[in-house]
Amino acid sequence: MELKTSAVAKRLGVSTKTVQRWVKKYNIPCTKNEAGHYVFTNEAIEQLEKYKFLGIDEEEKEHAEWEEVEQRLNELERKIDQKADDVVSFQLLQHRREIEEMLQYIQQLEQRIAHLEHQQKTTIVHEQPKQKRRGMISFFL
DSSP states (O other), X not given: OOEEHHHHHHHHTSOHHHHHHHHHHHTOXXXXXXXXXXXXXXXXXXXXXXXXXXXXXXXXXXXHHHHHHHHHHHHHHHHHHHHHHHHHHHHHHHHHHHHHHHHHHHHHHHHHHHHHHHHHHHHHHHSOOOOOOOOHHHHHO
């Protein structure tokens, strides 16, 4: 019995491209028809079945590799998110520290202003107003 690539692929549960890759990779003995398509004998199909059951087929291997890549990407995204959170937390703490320092400086300035105002008031109170000298003429007026 001779089968075409699509029938063999369906029988093995893989894609036609995978069957074509296996034929080239494992040098499976099969012929080509007039249209250039592979024609498989029972012997060739048995060999393909052996190769399929020996290990993971190429599609599964590619799928497993993609899963690993996707897992690594997810892990990297998680690490990036964590790093971004850490950076934002650090920045918030730094801004808070700066704000607290500014508030402390403002309080010092307010105290200094209050002290200077108090000093100014006490100096004004302690100063006695100068008595005007009256001239002789204004004395008689």
